[in-house]
Amino acid sequence: DQQVKQNSPSLSVQEGRISILNCDYTNSMFDYFLWYKKYPAEGPTFLISISSIKDKNEDGRFTVFLNKSAKHLSLHIVPSQPGDSAVYFCAAKGGNTPLVFGKGTRLSVIA
């Protein structure tokens, strides 16, 4: 049973627009959430994280929003650039649970 769900396998966005990637989780013990970015033939790279004591964390063009009551988080990229085209993985952790990943969303930013 998937504890971390990324329901959109793919997303296409025009360059300069906002990209919004969504992630839902089921385990209420999760208290730390991360986004990873993966280019083809490379390993995932840590992008941004958020603790459950916050509802927003911002780093440059990347912002993660956390809605604990809805068990939902999202990654906003604005403005989107062609170099942002990659697979984005949502991951979550809590207590003694290992890091649990979603299946990923492939983002294509079209010039």
Added chain:
Amino acid sequence: DAMVIQNPRYQVTQFGKPVTLSCSQTLNHNVMYWYQQKSSQAPKLLFHYYDKDFNNEADTPDNFQSRRPNTSFCFLDIRSPGLGDAAMYLCATSREDGQPQHFGDGTRLSIL
């Protein structure tokens, strides 16, 4: 540059023939992880080492073993690979458990 290096990038083995994948790190991180990722699936944690303490996930098959002879190196041994073990194997490290993990570029394992 400090990094996580996996060798080889591509590995082909025969059904039932033991295979070892290797991972090294220059980050001096305490924790090393092995993940299995199949096509269009989430990376799945197999096991991790906190220093020399080995932690096996409950659903990791007995066919998979790991060794960490020192801080820098960690090995994944598959004793008798089956066709279902064909996957990308990712190694990762973190300074402490729960902190963001740094991944290698993976080893893609094919089984003939």
